[in-house]
Amino acid sequence: MPRVTIGLTVYNSERYLADAIESLLAQTFDDFELIITDNASEDRTEEIARSFAARDHRVQYVRNRINIGVAGNFNQAFRLSSGEFFKWAAYDDLCAEDFLQRCVEALDGDPDIVLAYPRTVQIDENEKITAPSGPGPDLTSSDASDRFARLMQSPFWATSLFGVVRSKAMAETRVLANNAACDHVLLSELVLRGRFCEIATDGFFQRDHLAKRPHQASFVASARFNDPNVFGNATYLRLRLIGQYLSAINRAPLDSSERLRCYQSVGQWLGSRIITRTVGRTRSRSST
Numbered sequence: 001m002p003r004v005t006i007g008l009t010v011y012n013s014e015r016y017l018a019d020a021i022e023s024l025l026a027q028t029f030d031d032f033e034l035i036i037t038d039n040a041s042e043d044r045t046e047e048i049a050r051s052f053a054a055r056d057h058r059v060q061y062v063r064n065r066i067n068i069g070v071a072g073n074f075n076q077a078f079r080l081s082s083g084e085f086f087k088w089a090a091y092d093d094l095c096a097e098d099f100l101q102r103c104v105e106a107l108d109g110d111p112d113i114v115l116a117y118p119r120t121v122q123i124d125e126n127e128k129i130t131a132p133s134g135p136g137p138d139l140t141s142s143d144a145s146d147r148f149a150r151l152m153q154s155p156f157w158a159t160s161l162f163g164v165v166r167s168k169a170m171a172e173t174r175v176l177a178n179n180a181a182c183d184h185v186l187l188s189e190l191v192l193r194g195r196f197c198e199i200a201t202d203g204f205f206q207r208d209h210l211a212k213r214p215h216q217a218s219f220v221a222s223a224r225f226n227d228p229n230v231f232g233n234a235t236y237l238r239l240r241l242i243g244q245y246l247s248a249i250n251r252a253p254l255d256s257s258e259r260l261r262c263y264q265s266v267g268q269w270l271g272s273r274i275i276t277r278t279v280g281r282t283r284s285r286s287s288t
Helices: 017-025 046-056 069-079 099-109 146-151 167-171 184-191 219-226 235-249 256-286
Strands: 003-010 034-040 059-063 085-092 115-125 129-131 164-168 197-205
Touching: 003 046, 017 034, 034 046, 034 069, 034 115, 069 235, 085 099, 085 167, 099 115, 099 146, 099 164, 099 197, 115 167, 115 184, 129 184, 146 184, 146 256, 164 167, 219 235, 235 256
Parallel strands: 003 034, 003 085, 034 059, 115 197
Antiparallel strands: 085 164, 115 129, 115 164
């Protein structure tokens, strides 16, 4: 059994896939399996993936009969995993060669850490850096409610999910739900189960390109990108998102005081979102 399973989710990924796979196979820590889960691609993705599987025993290729959505494919990658630790990977991102080694060392060094990840650098289609790295929220507190509060203050920070997580902790969550901010909800579940460790070096290179833009256009578009079968308007989906945060709190191993503080954090997050949207609408009307 490998210590780490990498789940690489793909769909019509021929442009960047080979580079992504090569950056994973070049890791200095090599006790891993790489499972490529293909969401019924229609381009050369299958051909490229199978060529790597044919020449490296660590690579497995699994093809879905139909497109099950991004969240469904990510979840399937985890279900197929067997490692003590798990990492998601995307077809268009790159990892430094010591990515796995640094993360595994952090997890081995402290059993209270559930997720380890390096800093993220944004790159463009040609691997040119467009945004330098910077620290994420401090999620090292021994107080679960404090970690949760800090995470809720960073609602658009989710790249740490491409770090290395303890499989046991991930198995206690509902993994990715069918909603727009399902990645952040999953982080909230994980942060209630242990501390996060950000490694203060650049190690994850996230690529921005035109193919990503359509599903980022709106809350509903993002939700349907994650799950093609999702229904409802933006208001319904936002209410559902609140329910998912509350459900994460209800199922976490917390005492009553910690649980109450987490509920308060959701209320504060909701209040800040309402204020932001109200100010935005007011400014929009005043400019017309």
